[in-house]
Amino acid sequence: MPDFLLINLILLLMVTLTGIAAVRARNLLGATMLMSIYSFLMALVWTNMDSIDVAFTEAAVGAGVSTVLLIGALVHVGSEEKPTKSIHWPAMIATVATAAALLYGTVDMPRFGDAHSPANANPVSVGYIQQDVDKVPDASGHHAQRPRPHGDYFHGHVPNFVTAVIVSYRAYDTMYETTVIFLAGMSMILFLRRRKDAP
Amino acid sequence: MIRDNLPVLLIVIPLLAGLVAPFMRRGTAAWAWVALVSWLVLAAAVALLQQVLAAPDPIRYPMGSWKAPWSIELRVDALNGFVALIVSSIGAIVTFAARASVEREISADRQHIFWGVWMLCIGGLLGITLTGDAFNVYVMLEIASISMYALIAMGRDRDRRALPATINYVMLGSIGACFILLGIGYLYMVTGTLNMVDMAERLQALQARWAAGDLAYRRTVLAGYGFLMAGFAIKLALFPLHGWMPNAYTYAPSAVSALLSATATKVGAYIAFRFMFTILGTTFCFRTMRSGEVLVVCGVLATLAGSYFAIRQNNVKRLLAYSSVGQIGYIAIGLGLGNAAGLQGSIIHLFNHAMMKSGLFLAVAAVVLRTGGADLRNLRGIGRRMPLTAAAILAGGLALIGMPFTAGFVSKWYLVAGALQQNAFVPALAVIGGSLLAAVYVWRLVETAYVQDPQPGTDVGREPLSIVLPAWLLIGAAIYVGVDANMTSALSEAAVRALGVLP
């Protein structure tokens, strides 16, 4: 897999450098543009790691909507950042401590890309890929027998495993994810809508 | 059919109601709708708790009927059911009381949206309480947090300082949520499942391997646990990480302070209980990680420092917020002791503190409504002008101190008993010392209300009974469980049994 490794390393290097540049940029509009570039690069990283859905979302949301929102906010707040002193030591100590704790945890982790790690070889993810999960019979006797004796529950209707996970197996999470978005919209109306236009 | 679906009804009813409420166009209509629904939710919570106590095993509800580790399931045992009862009863009573206060403090054209967000906040808190899936905890936490940000920021109609208070909470709360997500990720990485029961079984198997000398994935689990607890400590406002709380509760609308002080931190405490006892297990938390000692130290410091800071405040809402920091210290002490009596004290205190604190905040909301502010000077002469309100503050204050025949006494009794069982004298002394400090700040409130003369030239008018009577309902409940502790001690015993500490 040398090609994967090479592309991955180059992309990760670019992402990291863009992230540092976005944080360090004095001009907030510049920082916003760097954030947008950062999100696009991150989308590439995820495409390279075979998480197409996440890459798509990051490209649409991180590079698109977030940038629009940031620029919209900058129109109101101005794009100059006040100069600050070089290093904020308490923050640096907190950051280094957090990083140390996180790195301590990575030492015992399964190898990156391991198909036999506990997460990847678990029956849960295997079940999601084979789409061979049963339903629990309920009090009224529904689901007492399977629609098919073996194999794919969806009869091939849902080839995208991720979609099956987010809107069927774990639809409850997704429902509340949509509610989070609803709440964000309501908060924007609460905070920013002008008085006469309120619904 | 309703009996089989009670757990999900408890979550879906607030969701649907909260989605509809913003489109009622008038604040009062939205309030009436939300108040009605919150009583319905309370009824469902009571029925669910009865069902749980009658059933031998926890009630499990797989979403979408998918088999358990693949689906998200709700899992309700005595502890869940009890916390859901706390959240929904506070939600019902405070919603009922909040109308006058909200109409005064929030501009009229935003109230209908405010009530929708309010309902979703209650729904999110119930969602955290009932879920049996680790990642779902994070999603529900975000529902509750984002609605809390919106609710707290609505205080800016009265005081612009609500805005910086909220943005601080947004930053700290988001970092806390990220820590929780990191912790869940570390645990997912070594177990491969997100279902709490499944995760617990796999972690037990892993711990058996460690005991046999094979230290596979050990450091990953240790780091993951550390991040989870750090995240919960932020959400719970445990002492060194309580920074967001005083300002948020001070500048939030009074009704919001009453709701959040009683529910948000309690749910944070519950989820720490759940992860420590159900998922990782007592051996891991108390032997391998020594988190008992850490929690007791934080709890002792919180009790003393919180109460000390409370004494120095001149704003009643801020005083009560620091008092909450101290009271959360008691919960942490009981959790850190880890024996049956300590845990029981902790769980009883969840209930007691919710009742007392939201009762007190409601009484303060009545004062704000009539005098226009929550400073200590607004309290002057309240004893004569608003006798019921002042009496509510007095009774709630006595319960906070932990006088005999009030709720605080029962939980502190259990906590001291739990500490003495382990020959831990420092926490026992801290519980008593915290009560003494509480007596000082409660005395400041009572002295201002009853002894000092009212500010001349101000007329407060009639007491707002729509707020004061619900406040008395909450404080009355706090006093009732102090006199007759059978209900709470039986429930907490069942809850401790569900945690697996008692046989």
Place this chain on the structure above:
Amino acid sequence: MKDQMILRVGMKMMIPFILVYGLYVIFHGDLSPGGGFQGGVVIAAAFILYAMIYGRDEMHKVLPRGLSDALVAIGVLIFAGTGTYGLLAGYRFLDYTPLKPSEPGGAEAWGMSLVEYGVGFTVSMVMVTAYNEITEPAPDERKTS
């Protein structure tokens, strides 16, 4: 940007394609990468572009505020309603089987599509609302301090 001829004409030609692409992403969520969320954002991008080029007042003629506010809630209600339908039909919450009891696998696919449409409505309209509100000029009649 109202006086930029090339932008006006170019956008007028592009916006239908953006909308169609957004709908494609939503409708094909179960077959290919994408789904309600991503498609919703793409659709929102079309409206936001329109508002940028022609001004927000023009966009409000196409998509009145009341409508976008209502669709925000209707999207989540479609999702929760699909779940509740399972409940009312005697199954469990979010069980899509009663949508087509004769073929449970197909019923799941039906349910997933419905739910994705709901997500698409909410996400696109929230993004449009967020854009509208964040670009709202500062109110003169209300001083917050």
Place this chain on the structure above:
Amino acid sequence: MDIAGHYNFWVAIAIMMIGLYPVIAKPNLVKKVIGLGIFQTGLFLFYISMGKIDGGTAPVHFPPAARHPQNYTNPIPTALILTGIVVAVATMAVALALVVNIKRAYGTIEMDEVEEIDHRDDQR
């Protein structure tokens, strides 16, 4: 423990820390929001890294291929992170709305100046 085996997690942690530092250190609220965004993306990179499988492909099934778990990236982290991204953008929208409100109420978005103004008000 080998460098080749964990480098992706370390890069994810580095990105998280690049984001965490400005959230604590910078007084400018927009910078804090940007930092939070970077922190959350690093966290998402960490999640996606655990689902990656050597030689696997995107989690979409095309009929002749076998539904063998070693052929596909683990769909669970992907599904979780889709939710995570949505939550992140919701948080960002709420935070930016608050920042705009703070600018209107205080005339600045530097947190230290805001605190100074509040402190001065308290003195009065």
